[in-house]
Amino acid sequence: MTPAPTLPDSVQHLLRERFGHQHFRPGQAAIIEAILQGHHVLTVMPTGSGKSLCYQLPALLKDGCTLVISPLIALMKDQVDSLLEQGIAATFVNSSLSAQEQLDRLYACRSGRYKLLYVAPERFRSPRFLQAMAQTRVALFAVDEAHCISQWGHDFRPDYLRLQQAIEHLQHPQVLALTATATVEVQDDIVRQLGCQNMQRFVSGFDRPNLTYRVLNLKGPAAKLPMLGKILDAQTDGSSIIYAATRRAVEEIATFLHERGTEALIYHAGLRDAERQRAQDAFMAGQCRLIIATNAFGMGVDKPDVRCVVHFNLPRSMEAYYQEAGRAGRDGLPAECVLLFSYGDVRIQEFLLEQSYPARDLLQEVYGAMVYVSRERADIALRMLLPLCRRGLSEMHLEACARLLEKAGYIERVSVYDTAEDHATSTPNTLIRLATEAVTPRQLAIDDEALQQRKQHELHKMRRMVGYANAQQCRREKMLAYFGEQWTRHTCGACDNCLDDGAFAPRQPSPKRFPSETEWVIIQKILSCIARMQGRYGRVKVIQVLLGSQASEIVNSPLRRLSTYGILKGTSRSLLDVYLDALIEATCVHIVGDEFPKLDLTSLGQAVMRRQQRVLLALPALAAVTPTSASTRSPATTSTVWTTAPTVPSLTPTVVHAPAAPLSYDEALFERLRTERSNLARAETLPPYCIFNDRSLREMATVCPTTPAGFLQIYGV
Template sequence: MKLANRILKKYFGYDKFRPLQGEVIQSILNGNDTVVIMPTGGGKSLCYQIPALMMEGVAIVVSPLIALMKDQVEGLQANGVQAGFLNSSQSAQVQNEIIEDVHEGKIKLLYVSPEKLVSQDFYYLLLQLKVNLFAVDEAHCISVWGHDFRPEYSKMAYLKKHFPLVPVVALTATADSLTQKDIIRQLGLDAPKLFLSSFDRPNLSLKVAPGKDKFKSILGFLRQRPHQSGIIYCLSRKACEGLSEKLRNSGVNASYYHAGLSPDDRAKRQEDFINDTVPIVCATIAFGMGIDKSNVRWVIHYNLPRNIESYYQEIGRAGRDGLKADTLLFYSFSDVIVHRKFIEESALKEVSHAKLERIQQFCDAQICRRKILLSYFGEHLEEDCGNCDVCKDPPQQFDGTLIAQKALSAVFRLKEQVAAGTVIDVLRGSSRQEILSRGYNKIKTYGAGKDVPHQDWQQYMLQLLNLGYISVAYDEGNALKLTEQSKEVLFSGRKVNLVHLATMKAEAQKAPVIAKPAKQIYREDLFESLRKLRLKISRSSRIAPYLVFSDATLNEMVEEKPTSEFAMKMISGVGERKYQLYGELFINEILEFEQKKNQEAKKSSQSFYETYEYYKQGYSVDEIAQIRRINPVTIYSHLASLYEKGADIDILSFLHTSELERIESAVRQLGHLNTKALYLHMNEGIAYYKIRLATSYLKMFAEA
């Protein structure tokens, strides 16, 4: 593992592995078949890339989309790693050149499509090579239980039959227990080592909103996030096109993407998004799996996703660099109707309906949403996350231990063989024929919950499901199963808090407006300066900006401000190759930025002092502007800044009460104090300088 750590630092610029990466790498080096379930952004790719660079021969990586393999290969090449890909987009001549490079040992990682992998000519090529491992990326595609089943994946079982000594590593971000078992069975893996990473992505905020006034909500959301890149997922092609047009008409740089576009058109739009030429894309689920873009800062679901796996996979495209990212899901019953129609026309109707019901329950729930997500994937979170809409505006809770014990006891006594509806009927003492004929009326908990209405029991059972005290076996007629946590409630006196049903529909409170401190503004300005340099380099080099450096790496540069080779190489994500190419450019940018800011501060301080001296002597703004030969608007700006610094300035003397009230109302609507945004929001109805003065007053008022 010492060699593995050296390779990690040299090529990828990281000092240590993330959780489970080291263990997975060791498993592969030991020659084990390995299954890796790790969330998007968790570092799955390094789990096979590092062993591939350590072992003799070539690693074959199966990737489902041309765009995905192209993106990953470009990323590796940018780090100085020898990698290539083979797919149908290449000419025969290009493919022959790559195969020749593989034979000559010039390529350590070869990415191929599933179709290419199972072709006869590629099989003959494999027989001629020393293959050190097979990596199957997006492995959930092999399972009919997965959310993105692909028939061509099911032919890959031949790998273990014909190359039994070569380790196979299957990797995915989303696989429930059914899908995990199916991946192992379909690939014919030999007693594989299973590595199940935490599904928790604490950097993602989670929010569900009603499906009304969606466009207005989206505009407000975007105006609070200028320069940020994001994806808006829509259910239909028509919605993608219509929404992107409305956004463009509102001045937002957005495009659309769906399977109805020509291959060239899709490739162009994807390139524009990856290169930050068009930072926002409205897309169907056809878009995203091929995106390894680390600086997506938000994901919006314009419509309800079809199941929790899809939702988790899609929000996982935000914040892959580990920095803060936001997610917003619009939920309406009309979307449920559309999904139900699709399900009726598909296979696996029962399972699909059950999974649709689970995502509805996720949207309706009034407990920590992250707990629900993690519970779905078999993981238990003890504390509320504090980073979802429910946690930020929590409903009232009560001690629901007795209710939980009754429900869980009923599941236990019914031998974990019946669905929720039957459990509730037993608890309520139903005399329904099925209950009596099966003898369920004779178990101890029959009628133990008859004082609780049926609808309330449904809500309590949903909460227990979402909290991870019970699970649903979709392949056993939706039978409820007990978990380790539920056994603690039944046998170890564990306490259970449930949401009081009377508070479940309470309106969320508006978050207070908080002014940005000067240090935060400084950091944001430096980040923007580095971002522009990154964009300039990416355009000249014709690679995606995040392949130069990720947002996380830029963020660390902002915090540490490295101004030497040693300091820059200490930044996470700056490997040897990256430093050679870009290190000095970013060091110079940081030095120039600090020098410029220091000069501005000195000049501004002198200028402010002169204005303040004239103000104290009783001169009017127009008189000061005339004496100093400066625009009066600049003088007002000086006074606003001086007021924020604590100077004795009667700022309200420049504002009428009605103007201040209008500006304050606009601030509440927008949720921030950005002067330009307020000016545009109010249709330029109040002078810019007055809005500047008002925001200074409101900022100091809020701090007081």
């Protein structure tokens, strides 16, 4: 058992008199003891557990200045103002100050007037700043949001890589690294990148017991938007945050909520800086209870009354989800974290990932454009490169290229960012300049293998997030295991899998029926395809094979040679999703694995595929009979087609209209309907009248309904 920390009375006195606390929070005392003993320390503590006290209190007891590296300039002033109110000498240096004011504050630090100095990592680009700090006694080098230094983390920022050199320049002061989101791998990388191999680690745990985690599996925006409305209607107090993967999704959600009378702010990188700041200020001040945002929003947002965080799309990684969802319940009171998941989200994240890792030829093209513009001006706005590059190049491509070139040392950003999210979602107005003498694009020394390795790593993390969404066990256990923490309880009592209470989405049994003959054929083809893929592929690949996809990963693989390749070409993807959902629910198909979910047949599915067993499926109601003109088809090839109207991810349902037919009784049509009824009855092993009686068929041949609503008016339907 680890002995309890033994802190001197002076520490307890400072805790009470300067910071207004009677007791330390869990983990704080041990960390502060290690710092006061002179150890380098890495601490991983949950959001809201009091990380800042771990360097603010020791700063008052150390001889010299504590240099705090914080990625969020926007909050520096608030933090410093709070310390000044407590009688603690603190200041900050950032781009909001004039050059003279910056020099004055640095001189004051050198003179010993301040115990804490807050700066952004970008400040270490300045030789003048480094020179000033070299003349200052830095007692503690505190790195906040330390996961930003790791390229394996979810929020890597190249400027953090300057910190190891800065530590060496300052004659190796004591180092404290703090983060709330770091896997064991990222922790190792933090230690390595800071150059402090003998760091003591304090991992206080990742559990946020007041948060309830839920995942709702839905069919795209058409199903997600109404569900989002239900979730928001259930929030009677506090504030809510909705995260979406793209700017477009943010705008669409805002439009939907506006039309239903829900007031909401929006926040994304496509807005001007002033617009984003106004939105954040209004949300923080409580002027509006709801904000819809991309991941550009959030770092440094410490609003205590956030009762609900909804992710409209799948986040890219578990770290990102933990941090964003963790903005709920900062006051320690119960809060909800809801993920609206659909498989379309996976494709969105794969697309965004592809955009983040441009091909070498594009990188060379963008760099060549930078060199061309640099002949006329030193500072280059990224937007100036758009006309010089290939058509269709997106802002995201430009920023991705700029990031890679910056990391490789070929360019540097001119401005010091005001927020970490500005760096993460820079706009084409970002100013850059060449950091080295220009080389030809072909001479760029970019490690393609390392880039591919990182891309695969990001893809792996995204799949771990999919595994969380598909998990059948406790979601808290799944999340904590990702961060290397073992959950010892049988149930957490605060996730949908443990509660099984169906909050927001009561689990009503879906209406089931026997498939029609036409549907049986489709079902057999789907099951045959899954059988031939031998349980080695997931839902997306199964659908691609059925549709005869021309994607390179299909046509250049053995999947192209399967007999089921293209067997349902022309069928809508959404309709295949409906059939797959029904087969999974009926246990004909089961999902194997969480992280890399694959589809395989059960014994029931094999029997159904061979028509050895009948099964009720949750399929949409039969919508219409579409008769084919006898004059255009021979009797041998004529059959009645039953058209289903599934619930698909579309905001407006598609209505299938049958060809116009005379309102008078059509004897030929009646006979064809009887023939089709016999076929269906034979397939179902039922008497014909159990399908439809003659009165129903005559009415169909008289009315010839063309819509689902019209068909429902037929006797016996």
